[in-house]
Amino acid sequence: MRKVLSPVENIFRETLPGVVSGYEVRDQQIQMALAVERGLLHDRHVIAEAGTGTGKSYAYLIPLSFVLGDDTRIIISTATIALQEQLLDKDIPFLEDTLGVDFRAELAKGKGNYLCLLRYKEELQSRGLFPEDDLVERIKDWVDETETGDRSDLPFEPRESWGRVCADDTCPGRKCHLNNDCFFAKARRRLQRAGVIVCNHALFFTDLNLRDSSGGTASLLPEYRYLVFDEAQHIESIARRTMSTEVSNMRLQVLLNQLRKREGCHLDALNKALAINGKFFEVFSQMDNSSKYLFPQNYEVTDLGQGLKRAVKDTVRMFDVDAVGERENAIFKCLERFNQDLGEILEAADPEKVYWVEKSEHRRRKLITLHASPLNVSENLDRLLFYNGELSSAILTSATLSVNGDFSFFRQNVGCSRALETSVGSPFSYEDQCLLYLPQGLPDPRTPGFHTNVSPFIEEILNQTDGRAFVLFTSYRGMNEVWEQLEHRLPWQLLRQGELPKNKLIETFKADIHSVLFATASYWEGVDVPGEALSCVILVKLPFAVPDDPLTEAKIKSIERSGRNAFYNYSLPQAVLRLRQGFGRLIRTKQDRGIVAILDPRVKTSNYGRHFLNNLPPGREITNLDDVRCFLQREQNKE
Ligand code: SF4
Known part of the structure; x- marks a missing residue:
């Protein structure tokens, strides 16, 4: 039947x-x-x-x-x-x-993707919009024509000017007199249908x-x-x-700049707040060389932080109450939230959170962000989402x-x-489509000079595969060390993360079949290169999270405090998943063939190594480089 x-x-x-x-x-x-x-x-x-x-x-x-x-x-x-x-x-x-x-079906985008008519008009009135005159004209034409107000529909790249005219948290919503014509409001109405x-x-x-x-x-x-x-x-x-709660050096600047030209604004108070903001964040920029570190609770930081909160309050207090409308009130609310968030970080009192500092660059400007991040989000997700009674x-x-x-x-x-x-x-049939190459005689990744010593192994593999490879690292330092060793020794186009935007780098890699890409964390997953251009993935080290990252450090301590083993309950499973993702870059279609090489001997020598190998797709494991060449030749002959 x-x-x-x-x-x-x-x-x-x-x-x-x-x-x-x-x-x-x-x-x-x-x-x-x-x-x-x-x-x-x-x-x-x-x-x-x-x-x-x-x-x-x-x-x-x-x-x-x-x-x-x-x-x-x-x-x-x-x-x-x-x-x-x-x-x-x-x-x-x-x-x-x-x-x-x-x-x-509809695509939902965040506020910042839409032009805010109110902010745009304010900028135009103050003639501060876009330093290049032709851009003023071009955006004017676009505003008259566009039906969406969506940045992705702009026929040119407005760069940082967009941040001054896009919808943001100062939007008073329905109280805005332009709400009927507002692009963001229209997009939200489309979502309702x-x-x-x-x-x-x-x-x-x-x-x-x-x-x-x-x-x-x-x-x-x-x-x-x-x-x-x-x-x-x-x-x-x-x-x-x-x-997470986040306070950056830019956040106050953006808000206060919106108040600067408003009627009733007391410029001395505003400039004082900006000056203290600069001084406060400068402390963090000089305090530590690393890009991420734990938030330091000391007298200087607390004193300056409290001074900053007072200066923000004073800026609002000095405003002429008669000049305050909806728009000003919306900005004041954002300033109040800024003070609350700053206060939370200065107190750093919640044991379930980690307080940390991040230094980075945003559009060629120094960005310093203070974070208060929850260590565990699962309880919140259960309460707010998975078991909220509505989903x-x-x-x-x-x-x-x-x-x-x-x-x-x-x-x-x-x-x-x-x-x-x-x-x-x-x-896919991984047994037929790929080989796992685990070379012998590899240096120990915990010893100094590992990346220099592992470079000849990478060179040998690339010579067998004729380039066509991703070489994936766990740190920029490691990537750059190997790059320096091999830059002038390899005959193919070598690409390195950071030299071009990610999508451009991948396009270049795909276009040149024999090119080799050196990259770190963000290329271990979410990158899709089907076909011959990616015939080899070299995973240089097992991808354990860096223990001095403040979030990782805090997570590990919290697991240890609960009496569990942080290595087996956190570091190892996280690294296993990461390795699976890195491995997964190679075979994207039934036609793909290639080699994955792992250059970290701990997969074989450590007592936890089997956890990595057992979690990879079933496949043939080899230790002899000649087998790499034979496999690739055989596959080429089949074509
Ligand atoms: S409703 Fe908000 S986003 Fe829309 S125009 Fe007014 S202020 Fe801008």
Whole structure:
């Protein structure tokens, strides 16, 4: 007797192969889709790990098409623009055409993407807008024509000038007299009509925070019943970032500059506040050479910080009350929040938070940010999201969520403890498509000079693969040391992270088949280079998090305080997931072939090394460099 298929399985096994020529039925995809269908039927959350090539987006979109209704909204939150574009430009239109479903999909963007008519007009009046005159004219023309007011529709790059005219936290919302014509308000009204809203994780968590801090009276996104976190491996870090309190040297400057030209502003008070702001942050810029360090609680910092709070208050107090309107009040509220946030960081009193300083550059200007970050976000996510009584079902999916087939580490970090779980492998045949090369005689990565000593191994491998490789490091220092050793010894184009923007670097890498890219953390995942240009991935060191990063340090201490082993409960699973992500760069399609080399001998010599190897896809392990050449030659001959 023929098995009766569920409606979802029927689409994968009957409908799609019937209407799409060459459609390939993938059992792993169906397995994931059935788990999602089960979750939706029983109002359960689902954690679904699915290997590269599974076709995750159809595996959740098709089951979700059955729950979509006039009053049922779905949010799909992703980490990357590439995935948002794939969903909105490819996957959703394809399913709409093929299945006759109307997802009514819209992309949600944060405020800062839209032109604020009020700020724009103020800037024009003060003639401070854009130093180059032709830009003034060009944006004027654009404002008259644009229907969206969306920065991405601008025919030119406005650079830092955009920050002076985009919608921001000083927006008084409906109280603004331009609200009817406001681009951001119109975009939000469009979202009200959408069945599926695609957004990024940062916007999603900003909305969640806003709902919480306003007691549910304010939000950026409309109500929703179903939620998908694709690229879910990022939700912990992005949730932590948006749940953190942050005060930077630029924040006050931006706010006070908006007050400067307003009637009734007392310039002496304002300039005094700016001067103290500069002095206060200068202390942090000189205090420590590292880019991230723990917030120092000492007399100088507290004294200057309290002085800054008083100066901000004075600036507001000196205002002529008769000159204060909606706009000024909105800016005053932002200043009040600035003082509250600064006060929280100066006190540094919550043992569940880590207080730290970050030094970076923003548009060639020194940026110093003070953070108060929650150590654990899982309780908040459970309370505000997963078990808030309103969300019917959330689907959390990615290619790398489990360690040793277990999701405990992921759940410990993001919550969602009562979710259904499924893990489906990749449809690729890793045994045939790739080799894992573990050279012998490697230097110990904990010894000085490791990167210099490992350089000849990298050179030998690249000579066998004829370039065509990613060389991935765990630190800039390591990357630069190897770069210096090999820069003039290799015949191919060598590319290095930081020399071009990431998308340009990847385009250049793809265009030159034999080029070699040296990169660190952000290239271990989310980079997709199918085809011959990426035939080799060299992972130089096991990717353990740097222990002197303040967040890592605080997490480790907190785990140890609770009596657990921080290495096995935090450092190791985190590094295993990272290694899986790095490994995953190599095989992106069924046609891809290549080598992954791990140059850290600890995968073989340490007692924890097997955790790394056991978590990689099944494949052939080799220790002889000649086998690399033979494998690649054989694969080339097949072509
Ligand atoms: S509603 Fe807000 S974003 Fe829109 S024009 Fe007014 S101030 Fe600007």
